[in-house]
Amino acid sequence: MSNPHPLAAWLRLTLTPGVGAGSQRQLLAAFGLPENIYAAGHSALAAVVGSPIARTVLEHDTAAAVDGALAWADEPGNSVITLGDPLYPAALLEIPDPPVLLYVKGDPALLSRQSIAVVGARSATPQGEANAEAFATVLSQGGLGIVSGLALGIDAAAHRGGLAGPGSTVAVIGTGADRIYPARNATLARCIAEAGAIISEYPLGTAPLAHNFPRRNRLIAGLAKGVLVVEAALKSGSLITARLAIDCGREVFAIPGSIHSPVARGCHQLIRDGAKLVESAEDILEELRLDTCRTAAPVVPTMGPDDDENAPVIASLGHDPVDMDTLVQRTSLTPEALYAILLTLELEGRVSRLPGGRFQRL
Structure with a gap:
């Protein structure tokens, strides 16, 4: 006996191994709803997707998988949306191969x-x-x-x-x-x-x-x-x-x-x-051409006031990853002094330490 739940036939169709999304959409285009597919019989299905797939659609037992999916969908915050559901996103109907159903956690x-x-x-x-x-x-x-x-x-x-x-x-x-x-x-x-x-x-x-x-x-x-x-x-x-x-x-x-x-x-x-x-x-x-927001998000955040005592090191970093030897040359500081400044800037979230001993301004 078939499961009377309105999602059961949709789940049965999509959970049948060997029946891909293309074949699923072909059958839905030919017969409308999944219930009509299972009522149509082997000959009618075979005329659309061939005899082997038609036999698989009608004979494969998906009851356990369907029951598991229905139980999941009944949990708070979970849902299953099908191509026939008003909540199915219209934007996905514009792509060449929209999924027959979507499992959703959330809104x-x-x-x-x-x-x-x-x-x-x-x-x-x-x-x-x-x-x-x-x-x-x-x-x-x-x-x-x-x-x-x-x-x-x-x-x-x-x-x-x-x-x-x-x-x-x-x-x-x-x-x-x-x-x-x-x-x-x-x-x-x-x-x-x-x-x-x-x-x-x-x-x-x-x-x-x-x-x-x-x-x-x-x-x-x-x-x-x-x-x-x-x-x-x-x-x-x-x-x-x-x-x-x-x-x-x-x-x-x-x-x-x-x-x-x-x-x-x-x-x-x-x-x-x-x-x-x-x-x-x-x-x-x-x-x-959207007016939802008028505030820009800068690619490079500001680095602090001009009188920052570490401003020369920040300026020497530039915006590309740079190694320690190059920074020593640019700043004329000793490696020890430079390391101390870089550590401070790293702790402040203004500099990131990269693999290979390089540093990058944030």
Whole structure:
């Protein structure tokens, strides 16, 4: 006997192994609702997706998986949104392969909010993370949702910024919605589930498989009006998101960085290819013709008063990573004196110590 729950047939269709999203959409286009698919019979289904898939759709037992998903959806804060649900984000219907359903932890209404995606390197520089959080904070305070992928580095910083304003944030993940990956973002994920939304197209329990993460990038690009790339290497997954955004007719923005930084080269490539160079949140709002916010987010925060006793060292640092020997030459200070000043600046959050004995002004 079939499960009478209104989500049961949707879950049965999407939880059947060997029936991909393309076949699912073909069947839905031909028969309408999932209930009609299961009432149609083998011959009718085979005419649409072939006999082997038709047999799998009708014969595979998904009862345990369906019951588990329904139990999860009944928990407070959890929901399952299908293509037939009014809460399904219209923006995703504009991409070539929208998911048939989404598992959501948090507020599903946020999926339809006017949003901007903020993405970038996992191994971001401290300045890159500061830029991502600053931009996301200003945009969220103006009412724009912040969409990202819950990865370390730029993604995490973007989500923190999104949570700082009423625009909030949506995390699109590449695992099941009942899993947190990476574990280091567990606290952040709980905050997003409480004040934003975490979404996944993958069945509950899905492990962090490598091929799922590039695929989820199409949802990050599809949900937003544009994509801001903060830092990215030339082979970064963020460039995949940017290309997908272009394919969906979305705007692409990039923050330029140091010519010496590997995580700036992807942004520079995007800019050469036509992405909009931005230095503030205002640049994005003007390009999107949005009036939600009029306050710019500076790429480089101010460094303090001109009479700061450490101002000469700050000036000698410039804005690129620099090694100790170079700083000694620029400042004419002894290594011991310079180390003491750098330690003070590091404790004040004005300088970051990088791998290889280099330092960078924040």
